[in-house]
Amino acid sequence: xxxxxxxxxxxxxxxxxxxxxxxxxxxxxxxxxxxxxxxxxxxxxxxxxxxxxxxxxxxxxxxxxxxxxxxxxxxxxxxxxxxxxxxxxxxxxxxxxxxxxxxxxxxxxxxxxxxxxxxxxxxxxxxxxxxxxxxxxxxxxxxxxxxxxxxxxxxxxxxxxxxxxxxxxxxxxxxxxxxxxxxxxxxxxxxxxxxxxxxxxxxxxxxxxxxxxxxxxxxxxxxxxxxxxxxxxxxxxxxxxx
Numbered sequence: 001x002x003x004x005x006x007x008x009x010x011x012x013x014x015x016x017x018x019x020x021x022x023x024x025x026x027x028x029x030x031x032x033x034x035x036x037x038x039x040x041x042x043x044x045x046x047x048x049x050x051x052x053x054x055x056x057x058x059x060x061x062x063x064x065x066x067x068x069x070x071x072x073x074x075x076x077x078x079x080x081x082x083x084x085x086x087x088x089x090x091x092x093x094x095x096x097x098x099x100x101x102x103x104x105x106x107x108x109x110x111x112x113x114x115x116x117x118x119x120x121x122x123x124x125x126x127x128x129x130x131x132x133x134x135x136x137x138x139x140x141x142x143x144x145x146x147x148x149x150x151x152x153x154x155x156x157x158x159x160x161x162x163x164x165x166x167x168x169x170x171x172x173x174x175x176x177x178x179x180x181x182x183x184x185x186x187x188x189x190x191x192x193x194x195x196x197x198x199x200x201x202x203x204x205x206x207x208x209x210x211x212x213x214x215x216x217x218x219x220x221x222x223x224x225x226x227x228x229x230x231x232x233x234x235x236x237x238x239x240x241x242x
Contacts, residue, residue, distance in 0.1 A: 066119060072096045177194075
């Protein structure tokens, strides 16, 4: 307050005091903002499908958690309920799991959380996030050791559909799955998880081809051999033995 420059600029002592107080408040606010940014930076987030659902994603999340970093799951899914089992397995509370309904809303939520890094397999999301975004290789963990019988079952479904058409049977995912298995392409942990979950349709699997969609789609997803393999394989992956 007593240096000559201050006296020359603000001859009135009360003015000098007010200016000094203002500068001090600005300094405190700057320090607080910096601390807040650093605190918020000690968090990372993961997309769900084909990211934290993979064994590589699980391992990476556990590594961050072991460092004491907050880990969030942020997905463009509309419902977070299916994600909660994976979150529970990692020890991530449900309040840190978000289903935003769209990629645009997902990006906004990630920015709102102020995470240091977000792992995602969607290049558009990564581009929008800039330095926050870390591209996660979707098929970093993939498997081709499913039974030949699963491949043959998928081929049966495709041949029947080529002759008779898919009709109302099968969404794009089911048709893609049949082609993957028929061509013996590598499949990800997330795909294996979906195959295993197809068990819920077993009650329709014994119908004749052409009698509804049950038998056709059961074969498209690998049939008995493919789905039973997926159940065993998924357990091996999540137990860390695959």
